[in-house]
Amino acid sequence: MNSDASTPARGLFIVFEGGDGAGKSTQVRLTRQLLERNGGEVLSTREPGGTEISEKLRSLVLEHGHGTIDERTEALMYAAARAAHVQQVIAPNLRAGRHVLCDRFVDSSLAYQGVGRNLGVEKVAAINEFATDGLRPDLTILLDISAAEGRLRRLTHTGGVDDSDRLEAEPDDFHERIRHAFLELAKAAPQRYLVLDATASAEQLQDLIRERLEELL
Template identity: 70%
Template sequence: MSIDSTASQRGLFIVFEGGDGAGKSTQVAMTRQWLENRGARVATTREPGGTQIGEKLRSLVLEHGHGDIDSRTEALIYAAARAAHVQQLIAPKLAEGTHVICDRFVDSSLAYQGMGRSLGFSAVSAINDFATTGLKPDATIILDISAADGRARRIAASGGVEDSDRLEAEPDDFHERIRGAFLELAAKDPRRYLVVDATGSVEQLQQEITTHLAGLL
């Protein structure tokens, strides 16, 4: 029987998290292909983004040239984009039986704004619980990478020139706090998280990921 055999069966919500340069977009695409090969309906999306308003908010919060953005404003922009994302795309797709794979979700806000911007997990969690109506991923894959390795990958991918957005441009100690936050979140709920070493080969990572997901399916 197909893993997605009935329209009434809720889809799985799978999220990829990790530092900048960890290779999330590659693994998102490969995981989508793996699920589709098993007969599933799959939607891939990203945060911030996924909807028309979400993409506009993405440009405001990530692109340079919009002036200073304080930490609380930054956190609220991400939460607003996420609220639209859940209501307009993620929740409807899951309800119709489509698996949704998302590049970043609430954990990124907990890591970047909660830990990186020192707003605290509790405050950031509260606004995101409201934004998402409490929706949580069925599986969260964390691609673990050091700040230095992530930066090197970003530079290599851009042809040797560091072309960073607002958050990528933060110093390495900021990104190491982000890394620590992701690992802390995973340690609190090991059943929902899979942490993989992002310095491994693309094929090795995909094997670890699909083995984990196969157990859920």
């Protein structure tokens, strides 16, 4: 144990996962407000992204018009963006005592590339173990939603305009595989997850998140 009383306690690392349209951004915002009201310093971020190089990789891997991206290259691009994110942003802020809220993390790669792209969960986990230096969330909040409901929400949010990125544009059966992959990950480590029905109201979801965070705080 560090005897230096001036060393801040490590912040909580909380990740929000789930299919597109599940409402992750809303819950990140509300959870940040909750933690700040309780006196905490909070950083909210996203993946892929969070650093200059990670945001550039995000545009390359998600935006249309960059040519064919094969499955392995896609998985490695996500891992590279994550490595920079962890080393430059997430880990330093946790050490400084700030809570870090992240919209997606390793589980998204396990679900989308490991299962969705059929690369295998173990192989994708291995490259991400290296990329993150073994960093794991204190809590993963999984907002569970069907592919059809997620697509409807996205279209409602954009006024009916389909602005789907490369992954969002995949068919519903792909997204249903992703949904079940997330649920299997949560089932394998229930102590680290809070699984919520994303069709509930934002207020109801935030109440459940607050109850779980009170246990951690």
